[in-house]
Amino acid sequence: MTATSAGVEGPPPEADELLALLRRVVGARVGGHPDAEDLVQEAYLRVLAASDRIDPGMTEAYAVTTARNLVASHWRQGDRFKRHQHRLVDLDEPDDPVRRMEGIEDQGAMARALATFTDDERELLVAHEVHGTPTAKLAAEQNSTAGAVAAKLHRLRARLRVEYLLAHENIDLPSDECRPVLVAVSLRDRRRQRETKAENHRLRCEVCQDLALRLEQQEPERDDFARIRIAVDADIVTARQKARELASALGFPGVDLTVIATAVSEMTRNIVRFAGEGQVEIELVNGEAPGRRGVQVIVRDAGPGIPDIEAAMRDGYSTYHGLGLGLPGARRLMDDFELVTADGRGTTITMTKWQQGAKK
Amino acid sequence: MSTGPALFSILRQGQYLVASVHTALDDSQMLRLQGDLVEEVGRSRSRGIIIDVAALDVLDSFGTKTLGAIAEMARLRGATTVIVGIQPDVAFAMVQLGMGTGAVATALDLEEGLAFLDDTLALPSTVRHGQ
């Protein structure tokens, strides 16, 4: 895929060319992986750092090799991360804007975002994210534990993602409720999202709905979670097949897989028919009883909403009304079923199928 | 004749049409099946239609309604429809969902479907081979 061959004499490539080359090399190996751009930037910095040691004309070859090595070691780290996930608190989050402070994106926005933090918080973020000071060292300096520092960094990074986005887009949040909701979304913390009534707020607040969707898009790929944009017929099939695939990883019997797929099919169709556009999230979740797992499906749109939920939940309603088609059926198919709707603001349906028998 | 890249096929078998669904269909594709079948009934002057849905992953409200609509349109054009191959899992989910094929005839598999059409239409059972 390297269009430029190594060893060609001539002036060193311009930054743009070099970045384009690195993007091709990294892209060919990791595709649209969320870390791709970080790897590109990292490789770029290494090439710049070594520029006085590289023979003229060899810059591109050096860049390609550096990028390949980075990708390889990134995968090794990925493996290690997966194996020790349960023990590690100090998660690297390389998709962070701070990591990209050198060179790309909006430096001014980053400065404005950092200005919303206290001096201590800012120092901590910069020390770890920019200078790479390990959490253990930071903990020693602060008379704290590595775990506590890591947890704090995790929260700060989530806040920084929000503040950076707001600064970059020049957005003033319309209410006091907005920021906690966005931070909860950025943290990917379900409990906080419940506490801040994030689902409800997102239905009422267009600004937050838009920002939250974008924050969620920054999530790395996971094998226990999928988010699928729903806009056309074919997306319905994609969604129900993905739900089946995730559920089968939990060992659900075939009949339950079909039941889940059918419920997903019904609810995502409402988006295509009446809201035009929306999304479905499918996640493997833990139940209250230890070891009990389930498939949770969250179907969300910003369409017209369902004016009369009670009527919509009755069988026969859909014969006469479009909105809320198939709700009673889907509720019967799943174990838990929850619907939040606001007139003119959209609908969110959260439904879960649990392993081993329904609790009806 | 077949339509599209192997989403479904419609074959003439004596006086019957046998439509086989090969994979999961989205709504537009279900409607294409409907359009093609109803058209083919007229072209081939078929008296009976068998729709084999064994390969369908899901029969949700739209799929079920579309099958009902095909049967009704075919009836208006003088043909009887029978659905075959509904899988046990799919049948269970349909019942939970509150959808049934209602007035549309169903049979276990292709062979039973052919037998049903033979009986219903009281044709000589010459078409009952060939699977």
Ligand SMILES: [Zn+2]
């Ligand atoms: Zn808001």
